[in-house]
Amino acid sequence: MNENILETKDLHYIYADGAVALKGISIGIKKGKCTAVLGANGAGKSTMFLNFNGIYRPSSGQVLFNGKPIDYSRKGLKELRRKIGMVFQDPDNQLFSASVFQDISFGVVNMKLPEKECRRRVDNAMEQIGITHLRDKPTHSLSFGQKKRVAIAGVLAMEPEVLVLDEPTAGLDPIGVSELMKMLRQIQTTLGITVVISTHDIDIVPLYCDYVFVMYHGMMVLEGTPKQVFTQKETIRDINLRLPRIGHLMEILKYKDDFDLDDSINTISEARIALKDWKARYLKR
Amino acid sequence: MISIDKYAYNSRLRRRDPMQKLVFAMMTLSVCIWAEKIIISIAVIFIMGGMTVLKGGTPFPFFLRLLLVPMIFLLVGVFTIAVNICENQEMLLWAIPFAGKWIGFSDASLVKSLKLFLRALGAVSCLYFLSLNTPMVDLLAAFRRLGMPKVFVELMELVYRFIFSLMETADTIYNAQNCRLGYSSLCSSYRSLAIMASMLFIKSYKQSKALYTALEARGYEGEINVLEEAYESHWGWYIMAVAVNALLVLFVIALKSITGGLS
Numbered sequence: 001m002n003e004n005i006l007e008t009k010d011l012h013y014i015y016a017d018g019a020v021a022l023k024g025i026s027i028g029i030k031k032g033k034c035t036a037v038l039g040a041n042g043a044g045k046s047t048m049f050l051n052f053n054g055i056y057r058p059s060s061g062q063v064l065f066n067g068k069p070i071d072y073s074r075k076g077l078k079e080l081r082r083k084i085g086m087v088f089q090d091p092d093n094q095l096f097s098a099s100v101f102q103d104i105s106f107g108v109v110n111m112k113l114p115e116k117e118c119r120r121r122v123d124n125a126m127e128q129i130g131i132t133h134l135r136d137k138p139t140h141s142l143s144f145g146q147k148k149r150v151a152i153a154g155v156l157a158m159e160p161e162v163l164v165l166d167e168p169t170a171g172l173d174p175i176g177v178s179e180l181m182k183m184l185r186q187i188q189t190t191l192g193i194t195v196v197i198s199t200h201d202i203d204i205v206p207l208y209c210d211y212v213f214v215m216y217h218g219m220m221v222l223e224g225t226p227k228q229v230f231t232q233k234e235t236i237r238d239i240n241l242r243l244p245r246i247g248h249l250m251e252i253l254k255y256k257d258d259f260d261l262d263d264s265i266n267t268i269s270e271a272r273i274a275l276k277d278w279k280a281r282y283l284k285r
Numbered sequence: 286m287i288s289i290d291k292y293a294y295n296s297r298l299r300r301r302d303p304m305q306k307l308v309f310a311m312m313t314l315s316v317c318i319w320a321e322k323i324i325i326s327i328a329v330i331f332i333m334g335g336m337t338v339l340k341g342g343t344p345f346p347f348f349l350r351l352l353l354v355p356m357i358f359l360l361v362g363v364f365t366i367a368v369n370i371c372e373n374q375e376m377l378l379w380a381i382p383f384a385g386k387w388i389g390f391s392d393a394s395l396v397k398s399l400k401l402f403l404r405a406l407g408a409v410s411c412l413y414f415l416s417l418n419t420p421m422v423d424l425l426a427a428f429r430r431l432g433m434p435k436v437f438v439e440l441m442e443l444v445y446r447f448i449f450s451l452m453e454t455a456d457t458i459y460n461a462q463n464c465r466l467g468y469s470s471l472c473s474s475y476r477s478l479a480i481m482a483s484m485l486f487i488k489s490y491k492q493s494k495a496l497y498t499a500l501e502a503r504g505y506e507g508e509i510n511v512l513e514e515a516y517e518s519h520w521g522w523y524i525m526a527v528a529v530n531a532l533l534v535l536f537v538i539a540l541k542s543i544t545g546g547l548s
Contacts, residue, residue, distance in 0.1 A: 055498055078504055086502040093495035097511060098446045099422040105512035110504035118512055138294055138420065140449035154503065 004028035004067070005162055005194050006052060006084070011061035013047055013218075021047040023218040024061070029162075029196055029211075034188050036205045037198040038229075039215035040240040045198035046089070046166050048215070052196075053084040053164070082111055085160030089167040091147035100134050100142070100150050107158040125157035128187065145176045156187065162194040163187065169201050177201065181208040203244045206230065206266035214241070231264050246271050288347070289416055296341040296418040302518035303423035304430060306415060309526035314411035316530050317404060320537045326403035328533065333410040341418045348413070355409050359402055367398040421445045426513050439509050447492070454488055455481065 006029040013022040021044045029035050039045050050056040051063055054070055054077045063070045070080060085107075088094045097103035104125060108118045126132045129149050134142065142150065148168070155163065168184070169177040185208050188195045199205070205212055206226040214222035214229060216239040222229050230236065230247050237243075243251065247266040253259040261278060265271050293299070298306065310333075317329040330352075338345045371377055371387045380389025415424070422442075429438050458481045462468065467477035497505075 050498070053502055055501060078506075081502055081504055086499075088495070088499050088502075090495070092450055093492055094499040096443060096446060096496055096500060096509070097422070098420075098442065099511075099514070101514060102422065102511035106500075106509065107503035109510045109512060110506065115512070122512065136294070136299075138290070138422070139446060141291075141294075158503065 003031050005031040005065070006196070007064040007067075008048070008051070008058075009062040009064065011048070011051060011063060012059045013044075013051060013056060014059045021218050022051070022058075025215075025218075025220050027213055027220055027223065029194065031194055032188070032192050033210040034185060034195040034197070034208060035211045035213070036209040036226075037196065037213045037215060038200065038202065038205060038241060039198070040200060043215040044218040045215055047218075049086065049164050049166055049196075049198065052162075053081050053086050055086075082158055083160050084162045084164060085155035085158055087152050087155050087163065087165040087168065089170060091144070091151040094151045094154070095139050095147060098138050098140065100131070100137055100139060103139065103150060104154045104157050107154055111158060121157045121159065125153040128156060128191075129153040129183065145172055145180075148172065148180070160193065162196060164196045166198050167200075168197050169199060169204060177204065184208070200241070202242060203246075206244055206247075214239070216240075226266060227264050230266055250274075289351075290420070292341075292343050292347065292417050293420045296343065298336075298341045298418040299420065299423070300517045301418075301522065302516040303419050303427040305518065305522040305526070306419050307424070307427050308523065309529075310411045310415040312526055312530045313533075314408050316533050316537075317407040317411065320533065321400060321404065322537055322540060323400055323403055324540070325533055325537055326400070326407035328536075329407035330403070330410045332529065333407075333414040337414050337417050341414075343417045348417070351413055351417075352406065352410065355405070359405055363398040363402045366401060367394050369394050423514070423516075435508065442509070447489075450492070451485065451489065455485055458484055 008025050008027050011022050011025040012020075014020050025044075025048060037045050037048070047056065051058055054063075054072060057072060065080060065084065070076070095103050097106065101122065105118060105122050108121050113121075123132075126135060129152055131146065131149050131153055134146060134150065139147065139150070152163075152165070152168075163184075165184070168180060172180060181204055184195050184197070187193055197209070209226060212222070212224065212226050212229045213220055214236070221239060222232055222235055230243055233243060233251070242248065244266040246268060247263070250261055250263045250265045250271060254261045254263045259278065260281075261274055265274055313329055313333065317326055320326070334348055334352075337343045338348055367390050368388060369377060369391050370383075371380070371389070371391070374380055374387050377387055377389035377391050378395070380387040382388075419427075422445075425438050425442055425445075428441075429435070462477045462481065466473070468474045500509075
């Protein structure tokens with residue numbers, strides 16, 4: 001069974017000015033999971049995302065959705081963009097209306113559904129994202145985090161199969177980041193929507209993501225579960241990324257201070273268990 | 286401008302159908318201009334002010350301050366009408382000699398300018414009623430229903446949305462320049478201002494492209510279609526609008542028949 005909802009095969013993309021952004025990307029994004037694409041600035045994450053929903057056309061190679069190559073006809077693209085919802089990094093570039101309600105309704109209305117269904121979906125999306133209280137507010141009075149949520153609601157209202165978010169946590173405060181990621185996790189588990197995020201916020205990856213792709217200069221250099229990826233310490237450091245803080249701490253404790261610990265641990269809760277375990281062993285001695 | 290926007294969103298009349306508010310304001314404005322009566326102009330100012338302050342909830346001092354805005358232009362304009370040049374001193378109430386003639390105010394010119402002044406203020410108060418109780422979004426919905434070309438309404442919507450974004454960007458650039466002494470002398474001020482203007486243009490252009498991409502991702506096909514909000518709307522308001530204006534019109538007619546159309 002093919003469980004990849006989104007696939008690329010040897011995807012190349014060259015910009016009109018000759019800049020080569022993607023150099024042969026072949027990945028498979030698993031259905032119903034939360035996938036992260038890690039990479040430093042300019043690694044090609046955003047370019048790849050715009051290839052996913054046909055805003056950009058590959059210079060060579062293929063993008064497959066549900067096992068079928070993307071149909072770039074007008075009708076095909078419309079269908080594709082309904083199923084792959086894209087949330088852009090800067091909500092100010094995405095929100096065009098001064099009314100929160102009207103902005104969220106835009107995508108749904110473009111799907112030409114009956115008005116009643118449109119209203120139901122807009123209300124639903126606002127509830128899922130927890131922004132019902134912002135309904136009557138003007139867009140320009142919202143905070144950055146609130147705008148981000150409105151942008152997500154506008155895409156979620158279209159009830160896509162895949163939700164692609166470009167740097168969803170960039171510019172948010174620490175509480176905002178964890179709230180947003182929890183919300184995305186909830187959307188993914190309760191609605192069964194596949195979530196794809198790009199980020200260079202490394203610490204959120206082991207906490208909220210099932211699978212990671214690591215990009216560097218338009219190439220895919222690593223992939224696997226967060227645990228598998230972050231054991232490739234050399235590669236991670238070579239491409240201007242770093243380990244999760246906890247992973248780094250565990251590494252130092254193990255190799256510099258001779259603690260008998262598992263250095264593939266990347267989250268606080270795992271570290272806590274490991275340290276408690278270590279304490280028990282230590283006391284027994 | 287920003288505070289008008291804020292009060293409009295917080296108005297207690299916000300949920301009322303914008304079409305009804307538009308009809309009421311425009312009808313009253315027409316009557317005020319048509320009537321040319323001091324008493325009617327004052328009545329219109331009070332009706333619109335009362336509706337805005339008592340029903341809408343705009344603070345009275347703010348409404349007064351807004352009325353002061355056109356006052357300067359009005360006073361200057363009206364002054365030129367009130368002043369007459371005459372060869373005969375008797376025709377003027379108060380005059381000073383100037384180059385063998387007399388400059389001053391006459392009875393009729395004073396009344397005329399007062400009338401004009403109040404008429405303009407009455408008309409402005411109608412527009413203030415509209416803009417202090419109707420957010421732009423709702424007003425555009427009314428325009429759309431009136432059958433205004435879609436392109437215009439969409440443009441107005443985008444302009445309104447991005448004016449705030451533009452101001453914010455301009456503010457940020459200004460602060461950044463100011464921090465590096467960009468406005469320390471007249472010469473550098475000009476230069477900084479020029480750089481800011483060109484930067485704003487480039488940024489706007491980039492943002493418009495990004496916006497287009499984002500709209501495309503949500504199925505944009507050349508037309509911005511959105512759901513309309515549900516408004517409070519019953520016939521009572523139209524009846525009120527017609528009744529108030531009918532009263533004003535009747536009053537004008539009565540006045541004209543008593544005074545024989547003099548004042």
